[in-house]
Amino acid sequence: MxxxxxxxxxxxxxxxxxxxxxxxxxxxxxxxxxxxxxxxxxxxxxxxxxxxxxxxxxxxxxxxxxxxxxxxxxxxxxxxxxxxxxxxxxxxVDANQKIHVKVPLHFINAEISPAVKLSAGIISHVMSELDISCLPADLPEFVSVDLANLEVGNSIHLSDLVLPNGVTAVTPGENPTVATASVPAGHVATEAEAATAAAVAAAPVEKK
The missing domain is CATH 2.40.240.10 (Ribosomal Protein L25; Chain P)
Known part of the structure; x- marks a missing residue:
């Protein structure tokens, strides 16, 4: 640019x-x-x-x-x-010296993840950008986070990301969480109520 x-x-x-x-x-x-x-x-x-x-x-x-x-x-x-x-x-910028910069994270394939497709879950983006170190020629505009295999109750961590060649993550934590998947509280309550109602309906009626 x-x-x-x-x-x-x-x-x-x-x-x-x-x-x-x-x-x-x-x-x-x-x-x-x-x-x-x-x-x-x-x-x-x-x-x-x-x-x-x-x-x-x-x-x-x-x-x-x-x-x-x-x-x-x-x-x-x-x-x-x-x-x-x-x-x-x-x-x-010196072409021969590494730079330290933040790049945005792009979250992809959320709509086909088991968390969303099978469990109507919500995916939360814990991180929106990533600190990286690389040579200027290797600087990516963004880093992709593939959510295709994310299931409810699981998370994606930094170690799960595929970084471009020549790019190293610079983070204060050992392996920070990037994204998590969970089921909305209201949805869980509704399912629990439905399960209770089904159990009551299926229970045998005592004869007096």
């Missing part, structure tokens, strides 16, 4: 406010062996790009005054109630 930016020399709150009034968003590029560079970006283009999942977990081609370099979006700030991006931070 390509991003167009322009180097800016003026800094401070007043300069940033003037940029925003002109439809620009202040930002910065840092990291690597080069000095940090203050930049400005077209606000509307950045605002719409931030709505795309891939923009948050892809290597971006950042062009500043005609010079291109590889970067990652590291942080951004938005206004508390206005549709306004206040600032964006980008980090330079």
């Amino acid at each position: 390509k991003v167009i930016a322009f180097a800016r020399t003026q800094q401070g709150t007043g300069a940033s406010r003037r940029l925003r009034k002109a439809g620009q968003t202040p930002g910065i590029i840092y990291g690597g062996t080069s000095a940090p560079v203050n930049i400005s970006l077209d606000h509307n283009a950045l605002y719409h790009a931030l709505k795309k999942e891939a923009f948050h977990s892809s290597i971006l081609d950042m062009e500043v005054d005609g010079k291109a370099e590889k970067v990652l979006l590291r942080d951004f700030q938005v206004h508390a109630f206005k549709q306004l991006v206040l600032h964006a931070d980008f980090q330079r």
Whole structure:
């Protein structure tokens, strides 16, 4: 994904406010062996790009005054109630050094899982993104979580995921839970009541 930016020399709150009034968003590029560079970006283009999942977990081609370099979006700030991006931070990427980044999880095949198809269960997503480490060239836009074989009462853990080649998970826990399957409480109660009613109906009637 390509991003167009322009180097800016003026800094401070007043300069940033003037940029925003002109439809620009202040930002910065840092990291690597080069000095940090203050930049400005077209606000509307950045605002719409931030709505795309891939923009948050892809290597971006950042062009500043005609010079291109590889970067990652590291942080951004938005206004508390206005549709306004206040600032964006980008980090330079070295093709030969591993990066640590969060990527989204995509849950697939829930509709054909035994938990949903046979037991009318509910699948809960315990994790929505995954911390990974990899070389920039190996960075995936997302990691898939296959729910096809998930049954009620069972869970999918990190060790069950199939990670792309060159990608390693970075997690604080040994083997965290990614998703679980359970039957809704109301559904369990209804089944229990139905079973009790069936047992009563089948019981022999005592003769007086």
